[in-house]
Structures are given as C-alpha cells and as structure tokens.
Amino acid sequence: MTKLETANLTRRFMGLVAVNNVSFKLEQGEILGIIGPNGAGKTTFINLVSGIIMPSEGTITFNGRDITYMPAHERARLGIARTYQLIHPLENLNLIENVMIGSIFAKGSSLKEARRKAERLCEEMGLTNLERDTAKLTILEIKKMEIARALANEPEVLFLDEVMAGLNSDETKDLIATVKKIAAERKLAVGVVEHVMGVIRELTNRVIVLESGELIAEGPYEEVSKNPRVIEAYLGGAA
Amino acid sequence: MNRNLSRIIALSAGAIAIALPLFAGDYPLQVARNVMMYMALAITWDMLLRSGQISFGIAGLFGLGAYAGILGMIRGGMPAWLSIPFAAFVAGFAAFLIGFMILRLRAMYFSIVTLALGEIFRIIIHNLHDFTGGPEGIVIQQGVIFGGSSSKLYWLTLGGLAVAIAASYWFEHSKIHFALTAIRNNETSAKSSGIDIFKWLLVAFVVTSAIQGLLGGIFVQSYGFATPETVFSADFTLLPLAMALLGGVYSTVGPIFGAILLGLVAEWLKLKIPYGHLVVYGIIIILVILFMPNGLLGRIRQTTGKRAGRTA
Ligand SMILES: Nc1ncnc2c1ncn2[C@@H]1O[C@H](COP(=O)(O)OP(=O)(O)O)[C@@H](O)[C@H]1O
Numbered sequence: 001m002t003k004l005e006t007a008n009l010t011r012r013f014m015g016l017v018a019v020n021n022v023s024f025k026l027e028q029g030e031i032l033g034i035i036g037p038n039g040a041g042k043t044t045f046i047n048l049v050s051g052i053i054m055p056s057e058g059t060i061t062f063n064g065r066d067i068t069y070m071p072a073h074e075r076a077r078l079g080i081a082r083t084y085q086l087i088h089p090l091e092n093l094n095l096i097e098n099v100m101i102g103s104i105f106a107k108g109s110s111l112k113e114a115r116r117k118a119e120r121l122c123e124e125m126g127l128t129n130l131e132r133d134t135a136k137l138t139i140l141e142i143k144k145m146e147i148a149r150a151l152a153n154e155p156e157v158l159f160l161d162e163v164m165a166g167l168n169s170d171e172t173k174d175l176i177a178t179v180k181k182i183a184a185e186r187k188l189a190v191g192v193v194e195h196v197m198g199v200i201r202e203l204t205n206r207v208i209v210l211e212s213g214e215l216i217a218e219g220p221y222e223e224v225s226k227n228p229r230v231i232e233a234y235l236g237g238a239a
Numbered sequence: 240m241n242r243n244l245s246r247i248i249a250l251s252a253g254a255i256a257i258a259l260p261l262f263a264g265d266y267p268l269q270v271a272r273n274v275m276m277y278m279a280l281a282i283t284w285d286m287l288l289r290s291g292q293i294s295f296g297i298a299g300l301f302g303l304g305a306y307a308g309i310l311g312m313i314r315g316g317m318p319a320w321l322s323i324p325f326a327a328f329v330a331g332f333a334a335f336l337i338g339f340m341i342l343r344l345r346a347m348y349f350s351i352v353t354l355a356l357g358e359i360f361r362i363i364i365h366n367l368h369d370f371t372g373g374p375e376g377i378v379i380q381q382g383v384i385f386g387g388s389s390s391k392l393y394w395l396t397l398g399g400l401a402v403a404i405a406a407s408y409w410f411e412h413s414k415i416h417f418a419l420t421a422i423r424n425n426e427t428s429a430k431s432s433g434i435d436i437f438k439w440l441l442v443a444f445v446v447t448s449a450i451q452g453l454l455g456g457i458f459v460q461s462y463g464f465a466t467p468e469t470v471f472s473a474d475f476t477l478l479p480l481a482m483a484l485l486g487g488v489y490s491t492v493g494p495i496f497g498a499i500l501l502g503l504v505a506e507w508l509k510l511k512i513p514y515g516h517l518v519v520y521g522i523i524i525i526l527v528i529l530f531m532p533n534g535l536l537g538r539i540r541q542t543t544g545k546r547a548g549r550t551a
C-alpha cells in the first residue's frame with residue numbers, strides 16, 4: 001500500500017533548483033534508500049515531505065490525502081516522523097523527557113502516559129538509565145534517542161537523515177539491526193538517507209538516486225549501483 | 240535539594256509572608272509589597288523566556304493593566320475588586336491580538352517590538368487626555384479598595400504574587416513545559432514532534448501578559464492613582480529582568496531568589512540615589528549575563544554538582 005507519494009515535486013532556492021521534478025512512492029513495509037552526492041537535494045527532499053519547507057511546485061500525498069501545504073506539526077500528528085542530519089537533543093530535558101515529546105504533542109498523551117510509552121520505546125531501542133542528562137549520552141545513544149522520539153509520534157512513515165554518520169562499525173551494525181527491527185514490527189514505510197553504501201545495501205529494499213535535485217535512477221541497490229549514470233554522478237561529484 | 244526540605248522551606252516562607260502584617264509596621268510592609276510586585280513580574284518574564292522569547296514589554300502590559308483597572312473604576316463605574324480581574328482581562332486580550340502580529344518574530348526583533356509596545360500604550364494614554372487624564376494622570380477619588388488599609392493591600396499584592404507562582408508552577412509541571420522547552424531548544428525539531436509553535440507561544444504570551452496586567456491593576460489600587468510616567472516606568476521592565484537573571488532563569492525559584500536579593504538592594508538604592516538606581520540594575524544585568532549566565536541558583540547547582548539550566 002502506498003503511504004507517501006510525491007508528484008513533480010520541485011523546490012527552488014533563488015536560482016538553485018534543490019529538488020527538481022521528483023515523483024516517487026513510498027510503500028508500507030519497505031525501507032527505501034535515498035542516495036546521491038553531497039548537495040544532491042536529499043535533505044531538502046525530506047524537509048519537503050515532512051513540511052519543514054514548502055515546495056515551489058508539485059504535490060505530496062499521504063494515504064491518498066493531499067498534504068502539499070500542510071504545516072509540519074500537523075504532518076507529525078498525521079503520521080510522518082523524521083530525524084535530523086544534525087542531531088537535536090533537547091538539552092534542557094533528560095533522556096526520557098526527550099522521547100516523551102513525541103507522544104505528548106503528536107499523540108496528545110498525558111504526561112504519565114507519555115512517560116510509560118517512552119519507557120517502552122527506550123527499552124526497545126536498547127536505551128537504559130533514562131533519567132540521564134543528554135550531555136552524558138554517547139553518540140549512538142543520542143541517535144537512538146532521536147529515533148525513539150520520532151517513533152513516539154507513532155508514525156506510519158519515518159525518514160532518517162544520515163543517522164549512521166559518526167558511528168563506528170560496531171555501532172553502525174547495532175543501529176542497522178535496531179532500525180530493521182522497529183520498522184518490521186510496525187510495518188513502517190522508511191526512507192533512509194545514507195552515505196555509506198554498505199549500510200544502504202544492508203538496510204534497504206530499494207533505492208532512489210538524486211543528482212542535482214533530479215531523480216536519476218530507481219531500483220534495488222544491486223541494480224542501481226551498476227547504472228552508468230549513477231556511477232558517473234558519484235565519480236563526478238567526487239563523493 | 241531534597242524535595243521535603245524544599246517543601247518545608249516553601250511552606251514556612253508562605254506562612255511568614257501571610258503573617259507579616261501581624262507584626263510588621265507600615266514601612267516594612269510597603270517595602271515587602273514592592274518586592275512581591277517585582278517578584279511576580281520577574282516570574283512572568285521568566286515564564287515567557289522559557290520559550291526563548293525575551294520580552295521588554297513588561298512595563299507596557301503592567302501599565303496597560305493599571306490604566307484598564309483605574310479607568311474601569313472611574314469611567315466604567317466598576318467596583319474596585321472587579322477592576323483587578325478586568326485589568327488582567329484587558330492586558331491578556333491585548334496580548335492575544337498583538338500576539339497574532341508579533342509572535343512570528345524572533346530574537347532581537349521580538350524584543351524590540353515588545354519594547355515599542357509599551358511606548359505605544361504610553362503615548363496613546365498620554366494623548367487621550369479627556370478619557371485618561373493625559374500626562375497629569377488620573378486619581379481614584381473614592382472607593383479605593385480596602386480603604387487603603389496597608390495590611391490588606393499587602394495581602395492583595397501577596398495574592399497577585401500567588402497567582403504568578405501558581406501559573407509558573409503550572410508552566411513547569413504540565414505539557415506547556417515540554418512545549419516551551421522544545422521551542423527554545425530547536426523550533427524545527429519541535430515542529431517534527433507535533434508542536435504547534437505559534438499556539439504555545441500565544442498561550443505563554445497571553446497568560447504572562449494577563450498576570451502583568453493583573454499586577455498593574457493591583458498596583459493602582461495600592462497607590463490610588465496612575466500617571467503614564469509612573470505605571471509605564473522602565474523600572475517595571477528592567478528590575479524584574481535583572482532579578483530573574485540574577486536569581487537564575489527557567490525556574491520559579493530563581494526569580495524569587497533574585498527578587499528578594501535585588502528587591503531589598505533596590506529599596507536601599509532608591510533612597511541613596513533616587514535618579515541613578517536604574518543604572519545600577521543595568522550594570523547588574525550586564526555583569527550577570529557576562530559572568531553568571533545561569534544566575535546565582537545555577538552557580539549553586541553547579542557547585543553542588545546538579546544539573547543547571549543551560550542558556551544556549
Ligand atoms: N535553506 C536553503 N537555502 C538555500 N539553499 C539551500 C537551502 N537548503 C539547501 N540548499 C541548497 O540545496 C542543495 C541541496 O542541499 P541538501 O538537500 O542539503 O543536499 P544533500 O542533503 O543531498 O546533501 C544544496 O546546494 C544546498 O546548498
């Protein structure tokens with residue numbers, strides 16, 4: 001079942017076309033890789049579908065409903081969650097409070113209920129010692145906390161923007177397994193932006209490739225990685 | 240600090256505050272009333288600051304409430320007791336309307352506009368001579384609340400302070416705490432957690448403004464008159480700000496702590512340098528921001544190894 005769909009999605013920044021005429025579909029239960037060289041428009045694309053910025057042209061539909069100009073906080077309630085390339089721990093809240101935010105506002109849970117749900121999510125993500133200050137967390141823990149916060153929205157669609165960045169190979173393995181597990185249990189539709197191709201191969205069922213804002217290829221990773229246009233985009237972009 | 244210990248301290252402080260008129264004379268009561276008034280304003284300023292918005296509009300809303308109260312009585316024939324909630328309503332309603340225009344502004348732009356608001360209210364009141372009494376001000380000829388009894392006026396002000404403390408406690412222990420903290424930390428990620436930023440800023444702005452108006456309404460009852468210069472005085476913005484910063488921001492205790500310290504100093508300064516005391520608050524604000532961004536409370540927490548409210 002198609003959860004999220006864009007048609008001819010375009011976003012210009014002054015003269016620059018950061019996302020150019022992108023049409024794609026994200027299906028329930030799939031993990032889609034979004035790849036492309038630096039500056040290809042991957043983060044901008046996630047910003048568009050999560051409502052952080054508005055498109056110049058094109059449409060976005062979620063479960064068949066037009067959400068093109070819906071504000072971000074409403075999309076969060078509707079079922080679209082995401083994490084950010086730059087980590088955003090809420091410094092004045094501790095670990096569990098950071099995770100509670102999602103249930104409180106996206107789901108309207110009471111504080112008590114939100115805490116209970118957050119405890120369960122943290123356990124699922126392998127986070128312990130939940131009253132800790134965010135300053136005391138490791139990078140892996142912060143990444144997990146941010147995923148848990150997104151999951152507290154109880155989303156149907158989840159975007160992860162470079163969550164593996166800054167992790168060593170053991171931590172990466174740990175997080176790949178965790179993401180696979182939480183996605184499968186919830187039948188989530190997941191979009192992951194990732195630099196490391198090994199992660200994409202491990203994690204995704206399908207990838208789309210962006211170059212200079214355009215969608216230039218689509219398909220299983222094995223196939224796409226042999227596509228001459230993709231190879232050229234990567235070599236040309238020196239990524 | 241131990242929870243029970245804090246509770247005992249809070250309860251004893253409350254009991255002493257309530258009982259003060261039974262053993263203190265008029266002058267100390269008046270000083271205490273002033274300190275409580277500023278304390279309450281400091282708390283409301285901090286409440287909005289928890290969302291990251293720095294308001295310089297305290298005096299504006301305080302003055303608006305003061306005039307709403309006194310005009311409600313004199314022009315509207317309200318009984319004195321009713322003029323006080325009316326003052327809160329007018330300030331809150333004004334904040335609601337203004338909020339739609341200014342709560343999209345951030346940082347310096349928001350601060351400057353709130354500063355201008357006070358000036359706009361002051362100039363309007365200054366010029367509506369026939370209705371407001373203009374620059375000479377307006378006096379309550381008869382019907383001042385409690386016949387001006389100093390102990391009852393003290394309790395009235397204490398009531399205003401109690402409202403501010405209760406609201407601040409509510410801000411600290413409900414969803415709004417999470418909303419404002421998330422907004423202060425990062426608005427983009429707050430949105431992604433489903434937070435309607437504008438709505439929560441509006442709630443915080445209206446509630447804090449209404450309390451500032453309420454305090455203005457109490458203030459005019461205590462003094463029996465209002466002039467643009469007295470009720471829109473920069474004191475009502477600068478002193479609460481300095482108190483909250485000195486005590487430590489993002490909490491209820493910080494501003495209380497700062498108000499007790501600075502309020503007593505301010506009383507003394509006013510006697511010593513009647514025209515220069517504002518300069519001293521200015522200097523305190525600058526020194527605190529430079530050298531003690533978490534306030535005295537933050538210092539204490541740091542040295543006792545506890546988590547301090549961070550500023551960034
Ligand atoms: N807010 C913005 N204003 C102007 N240009 C932007 C903005 N956001 C992104 N861009 C530009 O859009 C292009 C795509 O950026 P981005 O989506 O971050 O790429 P990626 O995530 O694929 O590395 C880049 O050239 C970037 O500089």
Ligand SMILES: [Mg+2]
Nearest residue numbers: 042043044085
């Ligand atoms: Mg990016």
